[in-house]
Amino acid sequence: MANKTAAHSFVKQGVYYFVRRVPHELRRHYTSARSSCSLRTRSVSVAASRASRAANQLDEYWFHLRMRDAQLPGKHMLRLIDPRMVLHPGICRQVNMCVYFAEPLNLTVARDPYSLTYGQNVRPKGAGSKMARISIITATYNLHEAGRWESFLQGVASVEAQTHRDCEHLVIDGGSSDGTADGIAKLADEGRIAGWISEPDQGVYDAMNKGAAMATGEWLFVLNSDDYLHDPDGLAKALAKLEEGHDFVASPVLGLGPDGEITSGVFRGTISRGYSRVLLTMPFGHSGMVMSRQQFLDLGGFDLSFKISADYDLILRLFLAGANCGVTERFVTYRVGGMSSDQAGMQDEKARIWRKHFGKLVALPDGAWLACAKAKRLPRAVSWALLTGRGTPTVIRRSALVQWVRALGSRAIG
Secondary structure (H helix, E strand, O other), X not given: OOOOOOOOEEEEOOEEEEEEEOOHHHHHHOOOOEEEEEOOOOOHHHHHHHHHHHHHHHHHHHHHHHHHHOOOXXXXXXXXXXXXXXXXXXXXXXXXXXXXXXXXOOHHHOOHHHHHHHOOOOOOOOOOOOOOOEEEEEEEXXXXXXXXXXXXXXXXXXXXXXXXXXXXXXXXXXXXXOOHHHHHHHHHHOOOOOEEEEOOOOOHHHXXXXXXXXXXXXXXXXXXXXXXXXXXXXXXXXXHHHOOOOOEEEOOXXXXXXXXXXXXXXXXXXXXXXXXXXXXXXXXXXXXOEEEHHHHHHOOOXXXXXXXXXXXXXXXXXXXXXXXXXXXXXXXXEEOOHHHHOHHHHHHHHHHHHHHHHOOOOOOOHHHXXXXXXHOOOOHHHHHHHHHOOOOOHHHHHHHHHHHHHHHOOOOOO
């Protein structure tokens, strides 16, 4: 055992391990005086981040143990976790108002007994408010019929391979009739996903909204049914970036063609510098976004009046609200095609999105908004109004300046 180089960690054969001394009053709950596990990294910075999150998890769980052990008035009426068993997400059942679980405790699930017993959104002060699970939402519909079942399984496996273990994978099926729902049920029975539903919906964005309502994580990540995470550390890196104080994070995504070739795609490559394209188009794909669940709900989720570009509408609302975005490393591979290949539909919806957000600033006929969308030019009057208006968020003002300069040498409408 080598000298510690980060709080609650030590190095053994080049790999960092987490270690924490169990408080004396809680020793009877443990078989050892120390709690330890591999952090699965050789990087001191990554180890420090993971060790900090692990320590926060234990703080929450130990808070729960102390509350359970305390002599509280009316304690016999609390719905406490049975002391013989511990929480494992997805492997539980209600028995006589008491929750029973079937696997030994580990750091992945250490925080959950508190959340289950006292409520997901109520936490003890100082108990790791930044250490929360990420809810991964995948929308599905007739995957066998579309020939996408194997791609979906690849996505499920890529979530399982993530080094950030505090995740819940929720699958929202639109009422498939080709055996997809049976396959999803089997995955749930095997414990490979945390939860699922299958019922008719209004499309993929409706499914995502349902998933956000079901989620228990503090952070949301949408994984399309034929996409996958090619970097096992991807979610851990995204969470580390969020802990720097960003409201949400985005990353470039890797486009994959039908023959397995890397393609330019729609969102492959880099994120627009300073998000300068946000008033014109997507500055990044939603496939690479991790955002606050509460923020998503506060904004009203995806606007279901947009069938193709509801993701662009959401991103635009985030920046118009002044949200701060961080950039993390590329970790998602998406398969080119789908709704984003409908250019005519995207142009029509972009015009409606612009009118929705900027129609009160500039009075233009519907045809003018659509003409601008087809010409890939934001109306000049909109750029000027945003550029000169008070209270315009910095990112929006910067993008307005870029679009205004572009319009100077063109015959832009409006």
